Amino acid sequence: MIKIEDYYPRATFQKMKAFADQHETPFVVIDTETISKAYDDLRGSFEFAKIYYAVKANPAVEIIDLLKDKGSSFDIASIYELDKVMSRGVGPERISYGNTIKKSKDIRYFFEKGVRLFATDSEADLRNIAKAAPGSKVYVRILTEGSTTADWPLSRKFGCQTDMAMDLLILARQLGLEPYGISFHVGSQQRDISVWDAAIAKVKVIFERLKEEDGIVLKMINMGGGFPANYIAKTNDLETYAAEIIRFLKEDFGDELPEIILEPGRSLIANAGILVSEVVLVSRKSRTAVERWVYADVGKFSGLIETMDEAIKFPIWTEKKGEMEEVVIAGPTCDSADIMYENYRYGLPLNLAAGDRLYWLSTGAYTTSYSAVEFNGFPPLKAYYI
Numbered sequence: 585m586i587k588i589e590d591y592y593p594r595a596t597f598q599k600m601k602a603f604a605d606q607h608e609t610p611f612v613v614i615d616t617e618t619i620s621k622a623y624d625d626l627r628g629s630f631e632f633a634k635i636y637y638a639v640k641a642n643p644a645v646e647i648i649d650l651l652k653d654k655g656s657s658f659d660i661a662s663i664y665e666l667d668k669v670m671s672r673g674v675g676p677e678r679i680s681y682g683n684t685i686k687k688s689k690d691i692r693y694f695f696e697k698g699v700r701l702f703a704t705d706s707e708a709d710l711r712n713i714a715k716a717a718p719g720s721k722v723y724v725r726i727l728t729e730g731s732t733t734a735d736w737p738l739s740r741k742f743g744c745q746t747d748m749a750m751d752l753l754i755l756a757r758q759l760g761l762e763p764y765g766i767s768f769h770v771g772s773q774q775r776d777i778s779v780w781d782a783a784i785a786k787v788k789v790i791f792e793r794l795k796e797e798d799g800i801v802l803k804m805i806n807m808g809g810g811f812p813a814n815y816i817a818k819t820n821d822l823e824t825y826a827a828e829i830i831r832f833l834k835e836d837f838g839d840e841l842p843e844i845i846l847e848p849g850r851s852l853i854a855n856a857g858i859l860v861s862e863v864v865l866v867s868r869k870s871r872t873a874v875e876r877w878v879y880a881d882v883g884k885f886s887g888l889i890e891t892m893d894e895a896i897k898f899p900i901w902t903e904k905k906g907e908m909e910e911v912v913i914a915g916p917t918c919d920s921a922d923i924m925y926e927n928y929r930y931g932l933p934l935n936l937a938a939g940d941r942l943y944w945l946s947t948g949a950y951t952t953s954y955s956a957v958e959f960n961g962f963p964p965l966k967a968y969y970i
C-alpha cells in the first residue's frame with residue numbers, strides 16, 4: 585500500500601486533494617510551490633551551477649514564468665519551445681539549444697533570435713551551426729554509460745565518443761566557432777550516482793588533451809539531467825547526489841571548477857504533480873482468473889507514455905481500503921498497447937469499483953507534454969496549476 589507521506593507533505597497533499605475533489609477526471613494537478621522548493625533545493629545543493637530547465641519535461645507557461653522569475657535559464661529543443669519561452673520574456677542569453685538533431689533553418693532561427701549557445705555531436709550539425717550561427721559557442725555532447733541503471737535512458741541516441749568530441753571541438757575552432765565545453769546526460773531517473781563519476785572523468789580527459797595538444801581551453805561542463813523523482817523504486821535523495829557529484833568534480837578539476845550547467849527536468853517537476861483518474865471498469869477474463877483488470881480513464885495516450893516497457897513505476901493511491909489483490913492496469917482506448925502495468929503487479933483493494941478514483945503520484949513531468957491530441961477522440965490531458 586502506498587503511503588502518501590512518503591511522497592508529499594500532508595498539507596501539500598490536502599491542498600491538492602481538495603482541489604482535485606472539485607474537478608472532473610482525468611487531469612493533472614500541479615502544486616507550483618513544490619516546483620519552487622525543488623528549484624531552491626537544487627540551487628542550494630549546487631551553488632556554483634547554472635540551471636537550465638529542460639522545457640520538454642513540462643512546457644506549461646505557469647512553470648516557465650515561475651522558473652524565469654527565480655532566475656533559471658532554459659534548455660530548448662525546438663523553435664516552438666523557443667518561441668514559447670521567449671514569449672514569456674526570457675532573453676536569448678538565458679537559452680541553450682540543447683538538441684543535437686536540428687535543421688539548418690532552425691539553427692538560423694535561433695541565431696536570429698539572439699541565441700549563441702549550441703549543442704552538437706556530429707560533423708554535419710557542427711558545419712550547419714558554423715554557417716547558420718557564425719561565431720557561436722558550441723559544446724559537444726559525449727556518450728556515457730548508465731543506460732541500464734536509468735529508468736528512462738537517453739544516452740544512446742545522443743552524443744559521440746571521446747575521440748570524435750575532440751575532433752569536433754578542433755573543427756569548431758577552424759570554422760570560426762568558440763569551442764566552449766562538453767555535455768552529457770547520464771539517462772533520466774538515473775539511480776546509480778557513480779555513472780557521473782565515469783562521465784566527469786571522460787570530460788576531464790578531453791579538457792586536458794585539448795589544452796595540451798591543441799591549445800584549446802574549454803570553459804564549461806553541462807551535466808544534463810538525470811536527477812531523481814520519487815517513484816516506487818527508491819533512490820538516494822538529492823543531497824546525496826549533489827555531495828557525490830561535487831566530490832567527483834573536485835577530484836578531477838580541483839577547486840577551480842569550470843562553468844557548470846545543470847539541465848533538470850524530471851527532478852524539478854515530477855513530484856509536484858498528481859494525475860487524478862477514475863476507474864472505468866473492473867473485470868476478469870474468465871470465471872477462474874485470479875487477476876482483475878482495472879481500466880482507468882487515463883492511459884498510455886493520455887500522459888502515461890513513460891509506462892512503456894513499465895519503465896517508470898508511478899505510485900498509485902486510492903482512498904479505498906481493505907484486502908489487496910494483484911491487478912493489471914490498463915487505459916481506456918482501443919489499442920492493446922494501452923496497458924500500463926502487467927508484469928509488475930500492482931495491488932489494489934478488492935472492493936475497488938467503477939467510479940473510484942486512482943491517484944497517480946509524482947506525475948508532474950513528462951505527462952501533459954506526452955499526451956496525444958485526439959486518439960479515439962479522447963482530449964489531451966488537462967492540467968491545473970495551483
Ligand SMILES: *Cc1c(COP(=O)(O)O)cnc(C)c1O
Binds near residue numbers: 659683738810850
Ligand atoms: C530531457 C533532457 C534533460 C532533462 O532530463 P531529466 O532527466 O528529466 O532531468 C536535460 N537535458 C537534455 C539535453 C535533455 O534532452
